Amino acid sequence: MAMLAIVLTLAYPSLRGFFRGRVIDSEACRLFALTRYGQNRAVAEGVPMILWLDMEQGVYGLEAVEGFVEEDDRAAAYTADSKVSFEAATPAARTAYGPPGVFGVQTTTSSSSLRSTAQSVGTGDRNQVVIRFLPDGYLGEESPAWILLREGEEENRANERWLVQSTNRLYYAIQSDPPAGVRR
Helix, strand or coil: CHHHHHHHHHHHHHHHHHHHHHHHHHHHHHHHHHHHHHHHHHHHHCCCEEEEEECCCCEEEEEECECCECCCCCCEEEECCCCEEEEEEEHHHCCCCCCCCCCEEEEEECCCCCCCCCCCCCCCCCCEEEEEECCCCCECCCCCCEEEEEECCCCCHHHEEEEEECCCCCCEEEECCCCCCCCC
């Protein structure tokens, strides 16, 4: 019994880091999969789709754009882990005189009071980021250049995953490092 206690005491610091990284990887993969699903639905159904991310509440989901279908039976919402916070490059905050592709950064930390049911969230909410998938397979102009998922409070690249838009606006990809042009 004493031997087991010693082994667990020695292994605990390395295991803590192992499990910490799993939360952010899982959340990033789920958000990434939702981008692929949204794009596939938009092309297959010929209906624009939106993936919304309520950064304050830590809730995100996918639904058809209002007005194209009466009711989206396949709309879905997911609650992010309470340890995960989000940042995004929001096109609404683009500077008038900056070069094309210059985005403002919107930051928030998810709170513990999270919604867990699929709801239609208005796109006018200032703490909400919207990725629009067009029926031709492209991402809408208002879609963010990147979304940062961070586990915990500290800025540590091991606890960050970036969902980055491709240069041709066709898809998002997961990265461990910041995209080009973003200083951390």
